[in-house]
Amino acid sequence: MDSAALDRFEASRNRLASLAYRLLGSATDAEDAVQDAFLRWQTADRTHIATPEAWLTKVVTNLCLDRLRSAQVRHERAAGAWLPEPLLEGDPMLGPADTCEQRESVSLAVLTLMERLSPTERAAYVLREAFSYPHAEIAAILDITESASQQHVHRARRRITAEHRTRDEVDPATARRVVEEFLTAATSGRTDRLVALLTADATATSDGAGLAKRLLHHTTRERIASYVRAGFKPTPAKRRLAGGPLSLHITRLNGSPAVVAVVNTQVVGAVTLEVTGGKIATLYGIAAPDRLTRLNTTWQQHTPDAPVIPTW
Structure with missing residues (x-):
């Protein structure tokens, strides 16, 4: 492959990766899809490709659809132990913002909700909402009619x-203040302070550090506060499981304020907070190592x- 063809692909790599990430919710799988697209680009007769960007978008989208439709992936995600892979603010895989x-x-919430869409609905929704493709182009990418594209996007958006x-x-200063209040309450031992930070209909979801067979869901403020308090209570057993004493940092993941737990330079857990009306509406706790690969990188x-809690 000549350098011009290589440069053309590399110029599209980040956009393709951000498309694949939105479709799959996994950075690892997104990277694999982009690499497979690169292999196809290498062997394609590029003299017959009028618009490389459109060709590459179609290839990556269909590679992702194949994966979403596979029996293995359907089984993994239907098992109820799946959450999207969180990405650090500034990661090019997050794509247009x-x-x-x-x-x-x-957002982790929307990526999770998109699991309930059909693969075609998910692809049409992402191409339209995140990348502003007109329905005519979406129809060409997905091999459907333009009216079908409109229907898929409408159903997905409505759901x-x-x-x-x-x-x-939330501006950065406000986001940091909310997270600091959350950490203070979580480490204080007083669940009433946590309850006061949560909206009346707050929810929390955790992967149980990858040890639980299903996701853990909490749907009342009192239960969420108890869960958070238990999770943020330091114990020798937790430090052994994590690999040593942790430091807690405030950052942003997938556009939301977050707490990241680090041992030396290794991320071992993350909690994202979605804020509305100055209170926390949704929490996601992710500590399964295979969900933290790209975040670690x-x-x-x-x-x-500097960590807000240097030694936890």
Whole structure:
């Protein structure tokens, strides 16, 4: 492959990766899809490809659809132990973030809700909401009619809107204050302080550090507060499981304020908070090692702020 063809693919790599991540919810799987697309680009007769960007988008989308439709993936995700892979603010895989729709499409809440869509609905929704493709182009990518594209997007948007409350656009200072209050309450031993920080209909979801067979869901403020308090109570057993004493950092993951737990330079857990009306509406706790692979890579490539709790 000549350098011009290689450069053309590399110029599209980040966009393709952000598309694949939104479709699959997994950075690892997204990277695999982009690599498979690269192999196809290498062997394609590029003299017959009029618009490389459209060709590559179609290839990556269909690779992702094949994976979403596979029996193995359907079984893994139907088992109820799956959460999206969190990404650090600034990761190019997060993709476009100019509009509210683009930012929402990469939130952990929306990525989780998209699991309930059919693969075609998910692809049409992502192409339209996150990448602003016209329905005619979506139809060509998915090999459907333009009216079918409109219907898929409408159904997907209606379902997601019905089940997801749009996040407040929280400025960095406010986000940090909310997380600091959360950490203070979580480590104080007083669940009443945690309850006061939560909305009346708050929810919390955790992967149980990858040890539970199913996701753990909590749906009342009192239960969430008890769960958070238990999770943030330091014990020798937790330190042994994590590999040593932890430090807790405040950052942003998938556009939301978050707490990241680190041992030396290794991320061992993350909690994201979705805020509305100055209170916490949703929490996601992720500690399964295979969900933290890319976050670990990007974490070690940037200079984090000083930990708010140096030794936990």
